Amino acid sequence: QKEVEQDPGPLSVPEGAIVSLNCTYSNSAFQYFMWYRQYSRKGPELLMYTYSSGNKEDGRFTAQVDKSSKYISLFIRDSQPSDSATYLCALRTSYDKVIFGPGTSLSVIP
Amino acid sequence: DGGITQSPKYLFRKEGQNVTLSCEQNLNHDAMYWYRQDPGQGLRLIYYSQIVNDFQKGDIAEGYSVSREKKESFPLTVTSAQKNPTAFYLCASNGQGEYYGYTFGSGTRLTVV
Numbered sequence: 001q002k003e004v005e006q007d008p009g010p011l012s013v014p015e016g017a018i019v020s021l022n023c024t025y026s027n028s029a030f031q032y033f034m035w036y037r038q039y040s041r042k043g044p045e046l047l048m049y050t051y052s053s054g055n056k057e058d059g060r061f062t063a064q065v066d067k068s069s070k071y072i073s074l075f076i077r078d079s080q081p082s083d084s085a086t087y088l089c090a091l092r093t094s095y096d097k098v099i100f101g102p103g104t105s106l107s108v109i110p
Numbered sequence: 111d112g113g114i115t116q117s118p119k120y121l122f123r124k125e126g127q128n129v130t131l132s133c134e135q136n137l138n139h140d141a142m143y144w145y146r147q148d149p150g151q152g153l154r155l156i157y158y159s160q161i162v163n164d165f166q167k168g169d170i171a172e173g174y175s176v177s178r179e180k181k182e183s184f185p186l187t188v189t190s191a192q193k194n195p196t197a198f199y200l201c202a203s204n205g206q207g208e209y210y211g212y213t214f215g216s217g218t219r220l221t222v223v
Binding site for chain 2: 006008031032034036041042043044045046049051088090092094097098100101102103
């Protein structure tokens with residue numbers, strides 16, 4: 001089993017839709033959870049981060065962590081064409097390097 | 111503005127040739143990383159360095175070499191021993207105690223011709 005799994009997509013939604021992106025993981029030692037956004041031919045940029053379980057909201061974006069199920073989610077409300085990108089989840093313990101998911105490709109159609 | 115600069119943006123390599131990708135940061139970060147990104151495979155760690163004059167192999171180090179002579183610089187050499195070097199290469203860094211991930215450069219696209 002891979003340490004982090006993520007549906008690669010591609011995911012195509014109409015503008016204004018609610019998008020749900022998800023990752024599952026196997027290592028219960030992960031404590032720090034991040035989402036990166038990567039536009040085509042660019043480096044990833046940190047979008048949101050959370051520590052341990054719970055929700056965190058930032059504008060149209062909500063990050064959710066369920067450590068009991070080893071499941072993390074990113075919700076995008078009122079999706080825009082500018083949200084079209086690849087979204088990578090990333091996780092780390094307190095003592096090791098970041099582990100990245102393979103990414104989900106999202107297209108928001110006007 | 112602080113950040114990571116990767117150059118060149120595009121690089122073409124002939125068979126059997128070594129090429130060096132540049133990565134420079136002015137964030138005063140101790141740790142630096144090189145990743146390779148292929149479609150559908152996510153980010154794979156090639157090499158990382160947590161301090162000057164020291165570096166460790168990542169998951170796919172074969173055919174690559176690095177040096178860390180200065181805190182700001184972490185160049186990656188793709189040698190002729192790397193049989194499938196065509197990929198997008200990303201350099202990243204983070205500071206001590208920064209648990210929430212890395213700062214990335216804009217990447218170098220390497221193509222074998």
